[in-house]
Amino acid sequence: MPASLERSVLVDTLAPPSGPWRRVDVLPLVDSTNARSLDDPMPWRLVTAEAQDAGRGRHQRVWVSPPGTSVAMSLTVPLPASVDDWGWVPLVTGLAVRDALGRLATEGGVDLEVVLKWPNDVLVGSPSAPHASLPSTSTSTSVTTPGDPTGHRKVCGILCESGAGVVVAGIGVNVTVPQADLPVPTATSLDLVGLRVTREAVVVAVAEAFAARYAAFTHGGAVPAEVQRAYREACSTLGAHVRIHLPGEPGTARDVEGRAVDLDPSGCLVVDVAGRKRTFAAGDVVHVRPAEQA
Numbered sequence: 370m371p372a373s374l375e376r377s378v379l380v381d382t383l384a385p386p387s388g389p390w391r392r393v394d395v396l397p398l399v400d401s402t403n404a405r406s407l408d409d410p411m412p413w414r415l416v417t418a419e420a421q422d423a424g425r426g427r428h429q430r431v432w433v434s435p436p437g438t439s440v441a442m443s444l445t446v447p448l449p450a451s452v453d454d455w456g457w458v459p460l461v462t463g464l465a466v467r468d469a470l471g472r473l474a475t476e477g478g479v480d481l482e483v484v485l486k487w488p489n490d491v492l493v494g495s496p497s498a499p500h501a502s503l504p505s506t507s508t509s510t511s512v513t514t515p516g517d518p519t520g521h522r523k524v525c526g527i528l529c530e531s532g533a534g535v536v537v538a539g540i541g542v543n544v545t546v547p548q549a550d551l552p553v554p555t556a557t558s559l560d561l562v563g564l565r566v567t568r569e570a571v572v573v574a575v576a577e578a579f580a581a582r583y584a585a586f587t588h589g590g591a592v593p594a595e596v597q598r599a600y601r602e603a604c605s606t607l608g609a610h611v612r613i614h615l616p617g618e619p620g621t622a623r624d625v626e627g628r629a630v631d632l633d634p635s636g637c638l639v640v641d642v643a644g645r646k647r648t649f650a651a652g653d654v655v656h657v658r659p660a661e662q663a
Contacts, residue, residue: 486606524542
């Protein structure tokens with residue numbers, strides 16, 4: 370049976386006086402750590418749970434974490450002062466998770482490549498492994514593009530929700546989830562890519578990295594150039610051929626395809642569609658493999 374989270378380790382490391390989080394809650398089975406955080410929206414509060422049975426992904430998808438094999442955590446912070454910066458919150462969260470997993474891999478002597486899929490997924494793979502073709506996936510909303518052409522697989526999903534002057538960054542990381550329990554063929558876990566770490570180590574590393582990234586992000590006025598540069602460098606979506614599914618009334622939805630070329634100042638994706646630059650807000654991105662391009 371998987372070991373329970375060591376509450377004392379998390380509180381002693383992350384709560385005052387040693388850590389940046391004003392309150393650290395370690396709960397048993399919950400419906401959703403984001404929901405629990407929004408019930409009591411306290412800035413700089415961390416909520417994690419042994420498991421959740423109604424965790425939410427974007428577009429009302431359900432994310433369930435098998436007990437003892439995943440990290441389900443929510444980090445509550447003040448909303449950025451400018452509404453134009455709100456779109457950067459999931460991107461900064463992804464950067465923080467990338468920082469944390471990179472640190473854990475370095476400490477563990479594991480050769481691991483961590484990349485970001487705009488706007489809310491963290492993917493991992495071995496730099497030395499051959500690039501694999503992943504199965505296609507598609508959804509009925511926003512931006513889609515089948516499989517990641519580099520062979521990276523999803524290890525973490527992010528969902529940011531706002532309320533009462535705060536934003537809650539919900540983070541789910543597959544830590545020791547076995548292959549048979551993965552929800553889709555394009556997913557993986559840290560254990561499956563050779564990174565053997567405890568769930569406590571993941572919570573601590575992500576919470577510390579997020580606190581540092583978010584402080585830098587909200588310091589001053591505009592989104593710092595370093596944050597924008599770091600995300601562009603880490604984002605596997607940029608440069609990829611993408612398919613954007615534009616929702617509409619039944620029978621009117623249509624797909625748009627092009628190459629993702631940049632992010633605009635608010636964190637939206639800029640896509641070159643037949644020579645015309647178009648901007649799209651957060652949606653599902655599945656990177657189209659070359660063989661699938663028209």
